[in-house]
Structure formats: C-alpha cells, structure tokens
Amino acid sequence: MSGLPLNRELTRLGARFLREATTAAHYRLFALPGGPPKRPGLVRTTEGGERIALEIWTLPLEAVGAFITGVPAPLCIGTLELSDGEVVHGFLCEPWATSNAEDVTRHGGWRAYLGSV
Secondary structure, three states: OOOOHHHHHHHOOOOEEEEEEEEOOOEEEEEEOOOOOOEEEEEEOOOOOEOOEEEEEEOOHHHHHHHHHOOOOOEEEEEEEEOOOOEEEEEEEOHHHHOOOEEOHHHOEHHHHHHHO
16 A cells, blocks of 8 residues: 555556555455564455455556565455456455454554554
C-alpha cells in the first residue's frame, strides 16, 4: 500500500497507483506472524467474509516476472473480485498460513488495522 514499507517493491519496477477499491464481501484479512514489517494476508472464504479496502496498481508487463519472483510464501498472486464486480489480479495468502495469524477482518482493511495497533 502507498507509503508502507513494502510499497517500494512495486514502485522500483515502475508501478503506478490507480485508485482505492474494496473487495467483494467474501474475504478475510489476517496479520501474518513474523516481520518486520507486518504483512497482511487476504484469503477468499465461503463464509464470514467482509469487504476489505485495498489499492489498485498497474505494473508494466515487462516487470511482472521480476515482481512475482520476489513475492514470498505464503503470499501469492491470484484473482480478486472487487465490490463492483470487477476482477483484478493481486495479493492473496495461502490459507494454511492463517492458522497462527491474527484475524483483523473487522478493521475493514490493512491501513485501518495498522492504525489500531
């Protein structure tokens, strides 16, 4: 996210911020163990999900490979559904990694969670 420690991984490859958005209401957000920095884990769920605030960025096609090779497990790139029905590619988290993670879905987004700790 803009201004957060890992944002430079996008900007160094020429990514541009497009807009803020919200996921469809079937995601859960977790604060993953480890760090620093703290890392969010977004997981699609079949029940108990909510809308989660996020940012939409565009990355030059020639930089996608370099970007993906730097994404550490349990994070991955997957397909996200936005609240307006649009489908985009973005960060998701492998569900196994949430067993020891704090569920922070109630905050509605990573930036809101960080503001609460």
